Amino acid sequence: MPNPTYRYNDFELNNLIVRHVTSKGVSMPLRHLHSQYEFVFIKSGKVTVESNTSVINVENPTLIVHKPFSLHRANADVTSLYDRYLIVISDELLESIRDLIPFFSFFSTAETTVIPLEGDVVASVFEQLEQLSQDYRNEKKHKALLKTALLLLSVTEYASETGIPLPTSSGYIGEVIKYISTHYAEDLTIDMLADTFFVSRSKLISDFKKSIGVPIKKYTVFVRISNAQHFLNSGKTISETAELCGFYDNSHFISTFHILTGKTPKEYCKLRQKKNTI
Numbered sequence: 396m397p398n399p400t401y402r403y404n405d406f407e408l409n410n411l412i413v414r415h416v417t418s419k420g421v422s423m424p425l426r427h428l429h430s431q432y433e434f435v436f437i438k439s440g441k442v443t444v445e446s447n448t449s450v451i452n453v454e455n456p457t458l459i460v461h462k463p464f465s466l467h468r469a470n471a472d473v474t475s476l477y478d479r480y481l482i483v484i485s486d487e488l489l490e491s492i493r494d495l496i497p498f499f500s501f502f503s504t505a506e507t508t509v510i511p512l513e514g515d516v517v518a519s520v521f522e523q524l525e526q527l528s529q530d531y532r533n534e535k536k537h538k539a540l541l542k543t544a545l546l547l548l549s550v551t552e553y554a555s556e557t558g559i560p561l562p563t564s565s566g567y568i569g570e571v572i573k574y575i576s577t578h579y580a581e582d583l584t585i586d587m588l589a590d591t592f593f594v595s596r597s598k599l600i601s602d603f604k605k606s607i608g609v610p611i612k613k614y615t616v617f618v619r620i621s622n623a624q625h626f627l628n629s630g631k632t633i634s635e636t637a638e639l640c641g642f643y644d645n646s647h648f649i650s651t652f653h654i655l656t657g658k659t660p661k662e663y664c665k666l667r668q669k670k671n672t673i
Contacts, residue, residue, distance in 0.1 A: 412483040413531035420473030431483045435459040440477035446507035456512040465506035480524040492544040568606045579618045580641045633660045
């Protein structure tokens with residue numbers, strides 16, 4: 396079951412996040428989704444990546460690209476060092492530099508794309524990433540964005556020749572996902588979605604589960620709770636958040652939020668406030 400708690404909460408302020416993370420393995424028992432592009436540059440580690448219904452094992456330098464609202468998780472062997480750089484960027488910000496990246500359309504063909512990094516490109520990519528992460532840490536955001544564009548320019552050209560798009564959902568299921576991501580505050584029913592995309596109720600239920608790996612009702616709830624976290628982080632009240640995310644009953648929102656995140660909205664806000672004061 397996906398975990399909506401993996402959200403880049405400072406994203407609204409930055410539109411770009413760059414992190415260098417090292418750990419002895421990592422465990423994600425649940426899949427998750429977020430509304431931004433995520434580029435994971437794996438430098439070392441034995442990692443199993445799951446995206447929707449696909450699974451791939453990684454042991455060498457590799458770039459993993461997750462599109463917005465793709466369900467995914469990664470688990471790394473605790474016996475080896477998992478060293479990776481993360482770049483998270485909104486589709487809107489990416490659009491502003493897309494003209495600089497002629498091969499970027501390659502990444503839009505699948506929810507997740509795997510690009511093995513080999514030869515001279517390995518040293519070059521990770522040198523650029525280290526410089527980029529330093530600029531980001533030093534709050535040189537405009538410089539970091541330019542370097543991100545240059546980095547993506549080099550890797551997308553390389554990826555167009557070596558990348559492996561993992562099997563994606565059927566065309567109309569991709570459109571259903573986009574529709575849910577922009578209409579989650581509305582009263583979405585399976586019958587309404589089936590009518591919108593001119594398919595039968597049974598076909599939509601079957602195709603969605605087969606393509607995404609979870610029932611369409613659960614996916615809709617995951618998107619709502621993921622956005623609820625964003626609204627709570629931005630200072631909205633519990634009542635405001637419930638209404639903005641399509642919950643017309645506060646108690647239903649609170650119980651659903653608790654089931655999926657392990658915390659009530661009030662507990663979640665207190666925890667975020669505590670982290671922000673550290």
